Amino acid sequence: MKNNQQEKYNLLSHLACYKKALAIFLAVSFFAAAPLAAQTVLDTVPVLDYSKTKDYEIGGVKVTGAEFSDANAIISIAGFRVGDRIRIPGGDISRALKSLWKLSLFTDVQIYKEKTIGDVVFLEIVVQERPRLTTHSYKGVKKGVHDDLNEQVNKHLLKGGIVTDATKANAAFAIEKYYKEKGYLDVNVKVDELEDTTRINSVKLVFNIDRGKKVKIQDLVFTGNKAVKSQKLRNKMKNTRRKRRIFAGSKLIRTEYEEDKKKLIAYYNKIGFRDALIQKDSIWREKDGDLQIRIDLYEGNRYYFRNIIWKGNSVYETKMLSNVLGINKGDVYNGELLETRLRFSQDGRDVSSLYMDNGYLFFNVEPVEIAVSEDSIDLELRIFEGPQATIDKVVIKGNDRTHEHVIRRELRTVPGEKFSRSDIIRSQREIINLGYFNPESLGINTPVNPQRGTVDIEYTVEEKPSDQLELSAGWGGRGRGVIGTLGVAFNNFSARNIFKKGTWSPLPQGDGQRLSLRAQTNGRFFQSYNVSFTEPWLGGKKPNSLTVAGYTSILTNGIDKSSDDFGRLINTGLTISLGTRLKFPDDNFISSTSLNLQNISLDNYLFSSSLFTTDRGERVSEGSFRNFSITQTIARSTINNPIFPQEGSRISVSAQFTPPYSLFSSKDYSQLEPGERFKFLEYHKWKVEAEWYQTLVGKLVFKAAAKFGFIGTYNKDIGITPFERFQLGGDGLNNQQFGFFTGTEIISMRGYNPNELENNITNVNGSNQVSPTPLYEKITLELRYPISLNPSSTIYLLTFAQGGNAWRNTDSYNPFDLKRSVGAGLRVFLPMFGVLGFDYGIGFDKPGNKFSDYTRFNIILGFEPE
Numbered sequence: 067m068k069n070n071q072q073e074k075y076n077l078l079s080h081l082a083c084y085k086k087a088l089a090i091f092l093a094v095s096f097f098a099a100a101p102l103a104a105q106t107v108l109d110t111v112p113v114l115d116y117s118k119t120k121d122y123e124i125g126g127v128k129v130t131g132a133e134f135s136d137a138n139a140i141i142s143i144a145g146f147r148v149g150d151r152i153r154i155p156g157g158d159i160s161r162a163l164k165s166l167w168k169l170s171l172f173t174d175v176q177i178y179k180e181k182t183i184g185d186v187v188f189l190e191i192v193v194q195e196r197p198r199l200t201t202h203s204y205k206g207v208k209k210g211v212h213d214d215l216n217e218q219v220n221k222h223l224l225k226g227g228i229v230t231d232a233t234k235a236n237a238a239f240a241i242e243k244y245y246k247e248k249g250y251l252d253v254n255v256k257v258d259e260l261e262d263t264t265r266i267n268s269v270k271l272v273f274n275i276d277r278g279k280k281v282k283i284q285d286l287v288f289t290g291n292k293a294v295k296s297q298k299l300r301n302k303m304k305n306t307r308r309k310r311r312i313f314a315g316s317k318l319i320r321t322e323y324e325e326d327k328k329k330l331i332a333y334y335n336k337i338g339f340r341d342a343l344i345q346k347d348s349i350w351r352e353k354d355g356d357l358q359i360r361i362d363l364y365e366g367n368r369y370y371f372r373n374i375i376w377k378g379n380s381v382y383e384t385k386m387l388s389n390v391l392g393i394n395k396g397d398v399y400n401g402e403l404l405e406t407r408l409r410f411s412q413d414g415r416d417v418s419s420l421y422m423d424n425g426y427l428f429f430n431v432e433p434v435e436i437a438v439s440e441d442s443i444d445l446e447l448r449i450f451e452g453p454q455a456t457i458d459k460v461v462i463k464g465n466d467r468t469h470e471h472v473i474r475r476e477l478r479t480v481p482g483e484k485f486s487r488s489d490i491i492r493s494q495r496e497i498i499n500l501g502y503f504n505p506e507s508l509g510i511n512t513p514v515n516p517q518r519g520t521v522d523i524e525y526t527v528e529e530k531p532s533d534q535l536e537l538s539a540g541w542g543g544r545g546r547g548v549i550g551t552l553g554v555a556f557n558n559f560s561a562r563n564i565f566k567k568g569t570w571s572p573l574p575q576g577d578g579q580r581l582s583l584r585a586q587t588n589g590r591f592f593q594s595y596n597v598s599f600t601e602p603w604l605g606g607k608k609p610n611s612l613t614v615a616g617y618t619s620i621l622t623n624g625i626d627k628s629s630d631d632f633g634r635l636i637n638t639g640l641t642i643s644l645g646t647r648l649k650f651p652d653d654n655f656i657s658s659t660s661l662n663l664q665n666i667s668l669d670n671y672l673f674s675s676s677l678f679t680t681d682r683g684e685r686v687s688e689g690s691f692r693n694f695s696i697t698q699t700i701a702r703s704t705i706n707n708p709i710f711p712q713e714g715s716r717i718s719v720s721a722q723f724t725p726p727y728s729l730f731s732s733k734d735y736s737q738l739e740p741g742e743r744f745k746f747l748e749y750h751k752w753k754v755e756a757e758w759y760q761t762l763v764g765k766l767v768f769k770a771a772a773k774f775g776f777i778g779t780y781n782k783d784i785g786i787t788p789f790e791r792f793q794l795g796g797d798g799l800n801n802q803q804f805g806f807f808t809g810t811e812i813i814s815m816r817g818y819n820p821n822e823l824e825n826n827i828t829n830v831n832g833s834n835q836v837s838p839t840p841l842y843e844k845i846t847l848e849l850r851y852p853i854s855l856n857p858s859s860t861i862y863l864l865t866f867a868q869g870g871n872a873w874r875n876t877d878s879y880n881p882f883d884l885k886r887s888v889g890a891g892l893r894v895f896l897p898m899f900g901v902l903g904f905d906y907g908i909g910f911d912k913p914g915n916k917f918s919d920y921t922r923f924n925i926i927l928g929f930e931p932e
Contacts, residue, residue, distance in 0.1 A: 122187035124150050128180070131193045133267060135171055140191060143169065144177075154179065154187065162191075170230055171196060196228040200262045202237075202271040218244050219273075229259065229269055238273065245277050249317030252278035252355070282309040282316040284356035290363035293339065302326070302333050309356070318349070318357055327361070334365065338398040340443075341366030369399040372442035378449035382420065387447075390417050399443055404433060408447070414488065421451065425484030427514065427521055428452030455485040458520035464527040467571070468502050468558060472578040475603060476500065479523050490523065495706050495714075500578065502558055503527040504857040505707050530857035531897035532557040536584065553584035561599075578602055594619035604644075611645040611658075623673035633670035639663060639693075655702045662722075664693035666789060677830065678788035679837040680740055681875075685830045686788045689741030693789065695749075697722040709860050709895050710852055711759040712767050722751040722790075728781040735783040749787045751777040762849075769848040773813065776876075777840045791838035794872040795820035797905065797924030810838045815870050817887030817907030817922050825872045841879055844870030860895040866905070885911045893926065901926055 127146045129137040144162035152158045159177055166175045174194040181188050202223060204212060218240040222233055238255040245253040254276045262268040286308050288296045300308065303326035309316035327344055334342035345362045352358060371393055376384045391407050392415070408431050409418045421429035430450045437444035460481055462473050476496040478489035490510060498505045509526035534557070539550035556573060559581040563574035580600040587593045596617035604612045621635040645658035671678070671687040678686040698721050704714035727746045728735060735743050757771045779786045795815045820826050820836050828837040845868070852862040869884030889907035896902065903926040914920050 119153050119156055120185075121151055121153050122182065122185055124148055124152055124189065125183065125186035126188045127191065128189075129191045129193065132195065134195055134198060135193070140166065140193065144191060146189060152187065166191075166193070170232070171228055195267060196230060197259075197261075197267050197269040198265075199223055199225055199227055199229050200265055200268045200270055201225070202273065204273050204275060206275040207277065215241060215244065215273075223271070229271065234259070234271065237271075241273060241275060245275075247317075247319050249280040249282065250277040251281040251318065251357075254278070279355060280317065281351075282356050283307065283318060284309065284352055284354075284358055287358070287360045288363055289360065290345070291365060293365055293368065294334070294337075299330060299333075302330055304329075306359070318359075330361075332402070336400050336402050338368040338370065338400065339365050340369050340399055340401065367441050369438075369441055369443050371395060371397045371399055371445065372437075372439075373444040375436075375444070375446045376449065377446055378451065381424070381426070381451055387417055387420075390415065390420055391447075404445075408433065419487055422485065422487040423489075425454035425456070425486065426451055427455035427485045427512075428516070453519050455514070455519055455521045457481050457483055457485055457523060458515070458518070459522040461522065461524045462527070463524065465503075465529065467529050467576055468500075468527075468578070469560075469576040471606075472500070472502075472558075472576065473497060473525070473527070475606075475609070477525075485521050493525070495704075497525065497527065498706065499703075499708055501708055502529060502532050502578075504530045505709075506855055506857070533898065534900050535898050536900075549588045551584070551586045553582070553586075555582040556580065561601075589624075590622060591624045592619065592621045609647040611643075613641070613643040613645070613660075615641045615643075631670070633673050633687075634667075635669075635671050636665075636667040638665050654704055655700065658697075658699040658701070660697040660699075662693065662695045662697060664695075666691045666693065677835050677837055679828050679830055679835070680788055681785040683828065683830060684740050686740045686744070689745065691744055691747055691789065693724070693747045695722050695724045695747075695751075705757075705759065709857075710767075710850070710855060710862060711757075711769075712761045713759055715756070715758045717757075718753070718755045720753045722749075722753075724748045724750075726780040728784055735781060740788070743784055744787055744789075747787045747789060748780055748784065749777050749790060750780070751775075751790060765852050767850040767852075769846070769850060771846040771848075773842075773844045773870075775811065775813070775842050786840045788838075791840050792842045792872065793820055793826065793836075793838040794818075794842045794844065794870055795823050795826060797926065813842055813844060813870075814924075815844065815885070815887070816866065816868055816889055816891075816905045816924060817909030817920075818885060818912060819922065822909065822912045823872055823885060825874060825878075828874070839872040839874055841874070841876065842870065842872040843881060843884070844868070845884065858897065860893075862893050863890070864893065865890045866907075868907075885909065891926075 124146055126148060127141050127144075129140050132140060143165050145158070145165065146152075146162065162177060163175055166172065172193045173196055174192075176192045178190040178192060179187055180190045202219065204215060207215070219237045222236040222240060223229075227233075234257045238257050241255045242253050256274045258272040258274065260270045260272060262270050283306065286300055286303070286306065288299050291299060305322035306318065306326045307316045327347070331342055331344065342363065342365050345364050347359065347361045349357060349359050372395055374388070374391070374393065374395070376387055379387060393404065393407065407416050409416055411419070417431055418429060428450070429452055432448045434446045434448060435443055436446045457479055458481060460474070460477065460479055462470050465473060477493045478496070479486070479493050490512075494508060494510060497503060497508060504527075507526075507528040509524075511524040511526070512521050513524070514521045534553075534555040536551055536553035539548070539552075556575065557580050558575045558577070559579040560569065560574040560577035561579055561581075562577065563569035566574065569576075579602070580598070582596075582598045584597075585593075585595050594617070596615065598613065598615035600611060600613040602609070602611045604610045616639070618638040619636070621637075623631070623633040625632045640663045641660055643658055643660040645656060647653055648655040648657055667690045668678075668686065668688055672685075680686065699718060700720075701716070701718040703716040705711045705716050706714050724747055727748050752775070754774045755772070757769065760768050762768050775792050777786060777790055777792075789810070792811045792813055794813045795818045796812075797814050797816070815823070825839060826836050827834050829835075830837075847867045848864050849866075850862050850864045852860070854861040866887075866889055868887045871884050873879045887907045887909045889905055891903060891905035893901055893903040905924040905926065907922050907924065908920050909922065910920065912920065
């Protein structure tokens with residue numbers, strides 16, 4: 067055989083051991099059969115003799131059979147480089163084969179010695195690629211679950227990727243896991259690999275799924291439980307239910323079952339059985355296929371706290387620490403409660419918070435059981451107080467629109483002051499309540515420098531849209547003309563940069579001021595215009611706010627002015643308000659004082675569906691009425707998120723007073739007409755509003771709210787003013803215009819329209835009319851669940867129960883005489899448009915002959931009814 071003749075070696079023999087005798091035996095055995103299977107050029111393949119090796123220089127390497135794989139990558143992974151020395155036969159070839167097999171890209175790999183020229187060898191790597199996936203499909207299941215299955219399968223299959231036994235097995239296992247988690251424990255998945263004739267070296271996978279019947283838990287039995295009844299233990303295993311429960315699903319998911327067992331022991335530990343354990347558990351199938359589960363428990367003794375000793379405390383006395391701990395001798399031993407009272411309780415009642423609020427960032431406490439006697443445990447609480455940490459730097463990141471001073475002035479963490487955990491929590495809440503940043507992405511980092519005893523505080527914010535736009539337009543028939551609304555609210559405005567064009571983006575922003583402009587028209591029937599501006603930090607040094615607002619509105623009956631039947635109401639007003647943040651009782655309190663100037667002019671006002679009436683049943687339709695008042699409001703808010711509160715409360719108490727003009731007049735007001743009697747309005751008005759939010763479980767939030775309003779008079783001869791009253795009922799939207807025009811406060815009442823509340827009805831000249839009342843009360847309970855907390859579109863569902871009523875006087879007031887309603891709704895908060903949504907309410911306490919008479923569907927636009 068000539069030296070330049072091509073020699074073909076099947077190098078699978080290089081995987082043999084390097085012991086000489088065994089290598090020769092394997093080579094002879096293999097090559098005796100090799101010509102039948104692989105030889106294509108030579109009739110015989112020489113036996114490799116490992117006693118006769120030779121070193122070569124690699125002159126070149128080529129790859130054949132690689133249609134989808136990169137040849138250079140294959141050569142690199144094989145470890146061959148032109149110019150390197152290689153021994154044949156030898157370990158280099160074996161290592162190259164192993165490296166290529168590990169890729170799992172090929173069904174066959176061979177390395178040939180193509181030719182030799184002197185001591186230069188040319189190698190050929192021959193591969194057979196695995197097929198590529200073009201598509202996959204399912205058989206035996208409905209199309210409705212294909213998307214869910216794809217979500218599981220696509221984690222293991224890639225279109226255009228290679229198909230191996232492992233990838234098919236992993237995809238089938240993912241499908242089985244999906245169905246087993248739904249209770250189909252007998253699910254069976256087979257994978258058919260079909261050639262795709264439309265493409266070279268491609269296959270299609272078909273998953274044949276037989277999910278079988280759903281396997282339920284027939285019974286869940288406990289043994290060894292003496293202190294706790296079996297039913298209570300079953301209730302603790304919330305994800306492992308018996309099929310006897312009517313509305314609860316029954317299935318066995320191994321991961322959830324293991325978690326439930328842990329919760330079971332945690333419950334025992336919580337009630338003092340610290341030695342409780344599951345000795346064994348058994349799961350078997352009944353003849354009908356359902357499951358039986360038996361859990362054998364060891365409860366042990368119930369333990370109690372005995373002596374609790376504090377060690378290492380010098381800052382706080384033992385008595386104070388014990389009061390914060392709140393665990394006394396003789397209390398049932400509860401390791402979970404102990405840990406909560408020592409570290410980071412959600413309500414802030416823990417020893418760790420006590421120290422960290424005083425700067426002891428490095429504080430630590432370790433509970434050590436120093437004695438366990440029969441049913442009692444002695445504890446030693448070992449404290450490491452460490453030095454107090456001082457705030458070095460406060461860094462703010464991510465505010466690309468809002469100026470840094472707007473954020474910094476809301477922070478309770480100031481450089482040079484002691485570290486305080488509660489100050490960080492409060493600062494976080496204040497940043498969120500600005501309404502300019504995404505609450506879900508607000509980050510707080512506290513890098514510590516132990517050598518210096520300092521800590522930096524880094525706040526990372528993400529800006530979100532905060533401005534709002536209201537726009538609608540159309541043409542009204544029957545002579546109405548143009549109808550529409552144009553309103554804008556810039557909630558992060560900057561008045562000082564109005565004349566600096568470089569700061570406009572698209573308007574000057576970033577100083578936290580609020581500018582609102584709104585115009586509304588319904589052709590000849592009504593027009594309204596209002597503007598307001600708020601500076602939250604007047605002077606820039608203290609949280610003293612200034613708000614200036616002006617408005618005017620015109621409401622007519624649409625008749626030509628020259629007609630004797632023409633009627634009109636004009637309402638013009640100006641409000642100036644000063645607010646400040648109080649320090650007592652705490653800095654969650656805000657005080658606000660407003661000066662209100664208003665003039666209401668009535669000219670033949672006989673056309674509204676809601677009329678002004680006096681206590682005497684007189685209808686007020688003519689005259690000019692001046693309303694000068696001062697409003698004082700005290701409010702406290704600990705709400706953690708203004709858009710979707712999850713915890714905290716908000717309470718507001720306000721009192722509005724006019725001067726008692728009649729005290730300085732000798733007129734007999736009992737004999738005057740309404741136009742003269744109420745020329746200068748005099749009244750005192752009181753309002754109380756309260757809200758409370760609490761997360762119950764997961765994202766489910768409970769809300770409780772109450773509202774109360776009352777308006778009184780100084781002089782009984784004058785009576786209660788027909789203006790500034792309350793109108794309860796409806797969604798607050800349809801009647802919003804009336805309330806804005808007249809100063810009447812519109813209070814929504816889901817499930818009831820204003821005319822469905824009997825106390826809203828008054829008799830005027832023998833006719834029943836809706837008229838605002840001087841007294842109302844409303845209570846609301848809600849369950850809220852968020853679908854999306856994305857700041858660009860916050861969406862949540864709610865169910866509600868509501869009760870409320872209105873009264874004509876204090877003598878008839880009964881706080882328990884409430885009109886009840888229940889229902890459900892949806893809210894969508896879009897930063898540009900505000901709140902959108904609907905409520906579907908059912909009112910129980912109103913007349914009706916069929917179900918639809920009791921229901922009301924309300925649309926929510928721009929504001930959130932309470």
